[in-house]
Structure formats: structure tokens, C-alpha cells
Amino acid sequence: MISRHLFSGALAVLLASTGLALLPAHAAQTELRLGAAAADVGNLDPHFASSTSDRTQVAWIFGALVRFAPGSTDPATIEPDLAESWQASDDKLVWTFKLRHGVQWQHDYGEVTAEDVVFSLKKAADPKRSAFASDYTAFKSVEAVDPYTVKITLSSQVPSMLGLLTNYSGGFIICKKAYEERGDDFTRNPVGFGPFQFESMEPGVAVHYTAHQGYFRGKPKIEKITYRLLNAAAARDLAFTAGEIDVEAGTADQRWLQRVKAAPGVKIDIFDPSELAVLHLNRTQKPFDDIKVRQAVAHAVNAAEIAQFRGADFTRVAKSVIPSNNLGLNPDPGLLSYDVEKAKALLAEAGYPDGITIKMISSQMPSYATTDQILQAQLAKAGIKLDLQPVEHATWHQMIRKDLSPLVDYSAARFPVADIYLTQFYDSKSAMGQPAQVTNFSHCSVADKQIEAARTEVDPEKQIALWQEAQKLIVADVCGVPITETAQVWARTDKLDWGFELKGSMSLGPLLTEQTHFVD
Structure with a gap:
């Protein structure tokens, strides 16, 4: 009788001699492929990362x-x-x-x-x-x-x-040490201590990451990440449907959501924070140096229509000039109502009875492009013609920070305390061109006193009252027109497990950790 061990050995020799081999047990997938709504990488220095795509990546690094x-x-x-x-x-x-x-x-x-x-x-x-x-x-x-x-x-x-x-x-x-050695290259060749490390970049194509083997919480289960730059929603959908990517950035559109949800083997993640979209009006440039023109724009915007178009699953009408999840929200700051006739009358009073034409630089990112096109149609009813000039998203970020667009449609989420959003978007020190410029595209300055006082107020009730007063002043001066709040939405294969319940991510995209993995 031939022993089991001798038989196994003989079989292995036979398979080897015929060019065959014993098949290994099925191993779980260890490469994760994501499709991003971005044409290229902007800045991977986390202290400058501002676009959704860049923020998503730096949180892994x-x-x-x-x-x-x-x-x-x-x-x-x-x-x-x-x-x-x-x-x-x-x-x-x-x-x-x-x-x-x-x-x-x-x-x-x-x-x-x-x-x-x-x-x-x-x-x-x-x-x-x-x-x-x-x-x-x-x-x-x-x-x-x-x-x-x-x-x-x-x-x-x-x-x-x-x-x-x-x-x-x-x-x-x-x-x-890495920052000092790499200098300007650090922005596209960063070093952190997170679970995934930057490996290489193909400009306009993809960014590649590998597991940080020495990560202090343990070696990540995912060994390789390919972050494909697929700015066109149709391209991402095709890649996802074909199985070329495992995860895709979703589109804030109800029709997209229903179509993707119906596909087999797909899970949808809708998570916080909701990004507040505000149409910022540069008060230092004509014609928006006239408050009547700014009021006309506010009356011409139909936020409810935009929210309905995007879809109730992930979009709601904005309540104020800061996100509704912020500590210190004023739920009734005095927003102007949708009223096309009032908008026309205000334009006439401002000296524009035949309407006006405004150049607006627009991001080609689908979520921005869709909103801007709807705004274009809405404002046209009031005699305000938007001359949209679309550019790639990273370029748009650069241009709006040089005051090249008197209207800026900007969506953002920040740490959920009113001080952060108010400081970055409405404090005069944060205005474009100032030494501490951040995202005050409107050059708003009417609430500086309240914002600064709230920052050092030790009485919580008084602090909230100051934040709420600041919002009233900003709304009254029409520094910006709040539009919608839209949650993050991504689609993934049901074989991918984040390793936690994804209810929110401050990086605005899926957080990848050492626990993220594929299931058989």
C-alpha cells in the first residue's frame, strides 16, 4: 500500500513534469481600485489640500x-x-x-x-x-x-x-525631515505615518499607494491602492460597471442614484458631512458692490428646485450661511425668498432695467457643473445672464483664489463648530488678497466683530448668540446665497468592507484604514 505522503509527493512531481501546478486556495483581493471625480491631483500637502479629491487622499497618508x-x-x-x-x-x-x-x-x-x-x-x-x-x-x-x-x-x-x-x-x-528634503516636491510626494504611503503618480491618470508595513495599528489588509482620476461621471460609471474599479465617487443626482442602486452586487454609501453650497458674491467688484444687485441674485435663486433635482436622499435646502450641523447655527437668519419679479425690480432700481451679464468661472467637476447650469437657467429668468467659463477643477481652485470670478459657487464642509466656517468664509482677514486669505471670496467684513468676540467668549450661550448674530449680518449684507447641503455619496462592490460603519468622514471621501478589506 502506498502511503498518503508518498502519493502526494508523486502527484506533485507529475504535475511539475507536465507544466502544471497545484492551484493555491482562493485568496481575498488585496488591491483596491477607486474612481475619483477629479482630473488631476492638486496638492497632497495636507495643510493645503482643499479639493474633495485631495482631502480624501491625504487622510490615508x-x-x-x-x-x-x-x-x-x-x-x-x-x-x-x-x-x-x-x-x-x-x-x-x-x-x-x-x-x-x-x-x-x-x-x-x-x-x-x-x-x-x-x-x-x-x-x-x-x-x-x-x-x-x-x-x-x-x-x-x-x-x-x-x-x-x-x-x-x-x-x-x-x-x-x-x-x-x-x-x-x-x-x-x-x-x-521629508518636508525639508523634498521641498516643493512634497506637495506631490508626501510622507506621513498613516496606513497607506504614496508610491507614484501618473498625472491626469492615477495615483498609486501601498500599505505602510510599519503602521502602528497593524499592517493594512489592503496591500495596494490605485486611485484613478476619472473626472467624467460617465467614465467612472463605465469603469465601475465593467469591474475595472471597486469604488466610485457618486454623482449628486437622483437619476444616477436609482440607476446604480438597481445594479446587482452594489452598495451605496451616503454619509456626512453634507457640503454646504453657497454662491459667493464679490462685494468689491461691480456690479456686486451694489447691495440691490446682490439682493436680486438672492431672490432669483430657487434653492428648493436645485435640491429636488439633486434628490432628497442626499440633498436638502440650506438653512444659513454655515452648515446646519454646526454648533452655533442660526436656523432663521433672514434668508431672502425666491421671487423673480422682486429680483427684476431690484435690478431696475440698481440701474439695470435690461438686465446684466456676469462672467463666472465654473468648475468642470460634475456636481459643480450641474448646479451652475441650473443657476444659469434660474438667474436668466430675472435678467441675469451667467457667462459660464468652465475649467478643470484644480485650475478653478487656483483662479477663484485670485478674484478672477465675481461669482463663486463653492461647496464645503468644515469642523462642525460655527467659528471655523465663519472665520474662513466671512472674516475679512480671510478675504482673497489678504495675508491670511482662505476662502472669503465675497470679501465679507460685516460680522468681523461678532466672529472675533465669539472666538474668545467663555460663556457658551453668549458665544452661540454671537455666532447667530454674525449669520444674520452676513445674510442681510448678501455676502453669499446659501443653496443646498449635499451629503457625500459613493458606490462600491458589496465585496468591499470598509472595516467600520461609514456614517461620516471629515475627508469627504471614504476613509481607508488597516481594517479595510475584501470579503470572499
Whole structure:
């Protein structure tokens, strides 16, 4: 009788001699392919990443002192990341963070230390090296007490200290050595300590990532990520349907949602934060230096129609000039109602009885392009002709920051405390052309006093009252016309498991962690 071991060995030799081999057991997929609504990469320095696509990617690369629990945008879920513990003085002006030992940078740049944290937060607070510097004006000093201890001293209390230190915007920690070595190349060749590391880029085609083998929470289950740049919605849909990508950025359109939901083997993720779309009017440029013209635009915009077109599953009419999930929202700030005849009358009073033509630079990103085309049709009814000039999304970002468009349709979500949104979009220090410019495209200045006072107000009720007063003033001056709030929407194969319940992501796209994986 031939033994089982001898038989197995003989079979293996036979298969080898005939050019065949024993088939291995089926292994789960380890390469993740995503289709992004972007034509190219803008900036992967997290302190400058502002587009949805760039924000999505930097959240995979970088970490912070603390982080939102994966799948959440609720500040109550903020938990340790690089910092394993922290404490604050009784007056909340001095914060001390103890760092984890042994956290490694990607690409063999060594251990993350307090020196990197100090460098990163000082960079985040520098208007020349960060788009979010205004968030950190209360940071008096950031010091490395020892290699694993960081002390931050504030000049005044801030509305949400931990919020400024999360895995979001200026809170990301970057590798000091890599930044100094790579210089300008860091924007497209970054180094962080997150679960996935940047490998290479094909401009206008794809960005490639690999698992960070030394990630302190454990080796990621996904080994490779291909982030394809598919700006055209039709191209993403075709790639997804053909199985060329596993995940695609969705389109804020009800017809798209119903079509994709009906396909077999597909899951839809609709998650926070909802991005607030506001039509910003540059008050320093004609004809919008006349409040009657600004009021005419506000009366001509039918936000309900736009929300209905996009779809109730993920879109609602905006309530104010800040997102409705923000602490400090004024739910009734005095928004002007939709009234075409009133809009025409105001234009006539302003000296434009035959209407006006306005040049508007428009992003080619589908969600923006659709809204702008609807706005074009709506405003035309009131005699306001929009001369839309579409450009690629990254280029659009650059152009609107140079005041090249008197109208700017901009969608954004920020940390959900009113101070952040009010400061970035309506504080005069954040206006285009100012040293601390962020996203104040309207050059609004009417609520500076209230915004600044609220920032240091220690009484929570008084602080909220100041934020609500600021919103009334901004609405009354028509610095911007709130339109809709639209949640994030992505489609994925049902074989992909994020590793957590995706209810929210401050990066505006799916957060990928060491737990993300495919199921058989």
C-alpha cells in the first residue's frame, strides 16, 4: 500500500513534469481600485489640500495627535491617534500631549517625535505654508518638552481645541525631515505615518499607494491602492460597471442614484458631512458692490428646485450661511425668498432695467457643473445672464483664489463648530488678497466683530448668540446665497468592507484604514 505522503509527493512531481501546478486556495483581493471625480491631483500637502479629491487622499497618508473615530464626524468620538493621552490646565490655555513611542514614518524616515509635531503645527499656523493658518491664531507657542511630550500654550480659549488637532486640515502631522528634503516636491510626494504611503503618480491618470508595513495599528489588509482620476461621471460609471474599479465617487443626482442602486452586487454609501453650497458674491467688484444687485441674485435663486433635482436622499435646502450641523447655527437668519419679479425690480432700481451679464468661472467637476447650469437657467429668468467659463477643477481652485470670478459657487464642509466656517468664509482677514486669505471670496467684513468676540467668549450661550448674530449680518449684507447641503455619496462592490460603519468622514471621501478589506 502506498502511503498518503508518498502519493502526494508523486502527484506533485507529475504535475511539475507536465507544466502544471497545484492551484493555491482562493485568496481575498488585496488591491483596491477607486474612481475619483477629479482630473488631476492638486496638492497632497495636507495643510493645503482643499479639493474633495485631495482631502480624501491625504487622510490615508497622514495622521494627527487625535482623530475622529473611523466612520464618524461627531466630535464626541474624538480619540487618541499619535497622542496616547493629554491634559489641559484649569483655564484651558495650556495643553500637554504624551506621544506614543515607536510610531514610524513611511518610507523609512524613522520615528515620529515631538519635533515633528512642533514643526507641523507651526507650519499649519503659518499663512505662507498653510491654507488653514487662521484656525491657529490663538496658538501662542508649541514646544517639545521631550521627544514624546508636546506642550501647546494658547493666548485665549478656542471653541474646540481638540478639533484643531484632529486628522483634518491643519491638524495633520507631517514628517519634518521629508518636508525639508523634498521641498516643493512634497506637495506631490508626501510622507506621513498613516496606513497607506504614496508610491507614484501618473498625472491626469492615477495615483498609486501601498500599505505602510510599519503602521502602528497593524499592517493594512489592503496591500495596494490605485486611485484613478476619472473626472467624467460617465467614465467612472463605465469603469465601475465593467469591474475595472471597486469604488466610485457618486454623482449628486437622483437619476444616477436609482440607476446604480438597481445594479446587482452594489452598495451605496451616503454619509456626512453634507457640503454646504453657497454662491459667493464679490462685494468689491461691480456690479456686486451694489447691495440691490446682490439682493436680486438672492431672490432669483430657487434653492428648493436645485435640491429636488439633486434628490432628497442626499440633498436638502440650506438653512444659513454655515452648515446646519454646526454648533452655533442660526436656523432663521433672514434668508431672502425666491421671487423673480422682486429680483427684476431690484435690478431696475440698481440701474439695470435690461438686465446684466456676469462672467463666472465654473468648475468642470460634475456636481459643480450641474448646479451652475441650473443657476444659469434660474438667474436668466430675472435678467441675469451667467457667462459660464468652465475649467478643470484644480485650475478653478487656483483662479477663484485670485478674484478672477465675481461669482463663486463653492461647496464645503468644515469642523462642525460655527467659528471655523465663519472665520474662513466671512472674516475679512480671510478675504482673497489678504495675508491670511482662505476662502472669503465675497470679501465679507460685516460680522468681523461678532466672529472675533465669539472666538474668545467663555460663556457658551453668549458665544452661540454671537455666532447667530454674525449669520444674520452676513445674510442681510448678501455676502453669499446659501443653496443646498449635499451629503457625500459613493458606490462600491458589496465585496468591499470598509472595516467600520461609514456614517461620516471629515475627508469627504471614504476613509481607508488597516481594517479595510475584501470579503470572499
